[in-house]
Amino acid sequence: MLSLNGVTKKFGGLTAVDNVSFDVKEGSICGLIGPNGSGKTTLFNLISGVYPLTCGSVKFNGVDITKLKSHAIANLGLVRTFQIVKPFNNISALENVVVGAFQKHTNRTDAEKVAVRSMEMLDLLKYKDIQPQHLPLAIKKKLEIARIISTEPKMILLDEVMGGLNPQETDEIVETIIKINDTGMTVLLIEHKMKCIMKLSEKVIVLNNGAMIANGEPEAVVNDKEVIRAYLGDDYDVEDN
Numbered sequence: 590m591l592s593l594n595g596v597t598k599k600f601g602g603l604t605a606v607d608n609v610s611f612d613v614k615e616g617s618i619c620g621l622i623g624p625n626g627s628g629k630t631t632l633f634n635l636i637s638g639v640y641p642l643t644c645g646s647v648k649f650n651g652v653d654i655t656k657l658k659s660h661a662i663a664n665l666g667l668v669r670t671f672q673i674v675k676p677f678n679n680i681s682a683l684e685n686v687v688v689g690a691f692q693k694h695t696n697r698t699d700a701e702k703v704a705v706r707s708m709e710m711l712d713l714l715k716y717k718d719i720q721p722q723h724l725p726l727a728i729k730k731k732l733e734i735a736r737i738i739s740t741e742p743k744m745i746l747l748d749e750v751m752g753g754l755n756p757q758e759t760d761e762i763v764e765t766i767i768k769i770n771d772t773g774m775t776v777l778l779i780e781h782k783m784k785c786i787m788k789l790s791e792k793v794i795v796l797n798n799g800a801m802i803a804n805g806e807p808e809a810v811v812n813d814k815e816v817i818r819a820y821l822g823d824d825y826d827v828e829d830n
Contacts, residue, residue, distance in 0.1 A: 590615035590744060590775050591636070591667070595645035598628075598635055598799075605631045607799040608645070613744075613792075618766065618776040620790035620807070622783070624820050628799040629779045630672065633746050637669045638662045650743065663692060668737045669746035674729045676721035682732055683708065683717035689739035700739075707739040711765055727758035731765060744775040751782050763788060783811070783821070795820065 591613040598606040606628045613619045621629050634640045636647055638659040646655045649667050657665075676685050686707055690700035708714050711731050721729055730750050737745055747766070751759045763785050770776050780786050786793060786807065793810040795803040797819040803810045810816055 590650060591777065592648040593636070593645065594648075596632070596635055596642060596647060597644045598631055598640060599643045605799050606635060606796075609796070609799075609801045610645075611794055611801065611804050613775060613777055615743075615775055616770075616773055617791045618770050618778070618789045620786040620793040621777060621779045621796070622781070622786060622793060622820065623796035627796040627820075629796055630748055631799075632796070633669055633748055633779065636662075637667065637746060663740060663742075666741075666743035667746070668740050668742045668744075670730075670733050670737060670748050670750055672748045672752065674726075674733045676729060676732060676736075678720055678722040680720065681718050682713065682721055682724065685721060685732060686735045686739050689736035690741075692740040703741065704735075704739050707735045710738070710768060711735045727754050727761065730754070730762065734765060734769070738769060738774070742774065744777070745769070747776060747778040747780075749779050749781065751780060751785060759785060787811070 594610050596606055596609045597604065609632065623629055635642055638657055642655055646653060648654065649665055652665060654662050654665065677688065683704060686704035687700050690703040694700040694703060705714065708717060711734060713731055713735055716724060716728060721732060734750065751762050754762065759782060766776060766789055790807050792805065793807045794801060795810060795816050802819060803813045803816045811821060
């Protein structure tokens with residue numbers, strides 16, 4: 590479904606993403622991990638059209654999206670969240686999700702039906718009339734997921750949606766991702782919580798200093814010596830992470 594070939598991004602003399610190639614299979618959940626500053630979010634920005642590539646190509650569903658802008662990529666069904674949630678605080682939670690639904694539905698009634706359905710899937714309807722500024726972080730993160738799935742995408746990119754959450758909230762987000770994936774939606778997620786990556790991912794990709802150092806099944810990746818050295822550490826234990 591998603592195919593990267595030689596994706597590279599340079600900022601002046603700094604190579605932030607270095608010749609990265611991988612595929613994400615339709616209907617799968619794929620994890621993207623690596624140390625802070627390894628190029629994960631930059632890679633998301635390249636895939637989603639926020640930054641232009643220096644070289645390489647990105648294809649989505651067989652369509653070359655390398656030079657497309659973010660809105661055009663979203664129209665094809667590939668959408669993403671951002672690390673820092675920035676909802677519209679002056680409108681209700683429901684209206685925030687309706688904004689996403691307007692991507693496909695110009696009619697307000699139709700858009701609201703899609704938004705309600707998205708919020709219902711994520712157990713958010715109880716918050717629909719509350720402005721996001723009054724909601725806890727975990728609910729804001731679920732609200733952003735509801736907003737992007739209300740665009741009725743084929744694939745979502747999730748950027749550290751579990752960051753800053755306690756164990757119970759993290760478990761709820763994990764179950765949310767499973768529920769979304771069960772509808773057939775493909776997921777690529779950046780995450781530091783390895784226990785979640787191990788539970789969710791069919792495949793794990795590891796970046797270090799902008800380059801891909803591993804790509805495979807979770808169990809093989811966490812036992813890879815280069816991954817242990819660059820990211821996990823010799824004392825790594827999945828149960829503690």
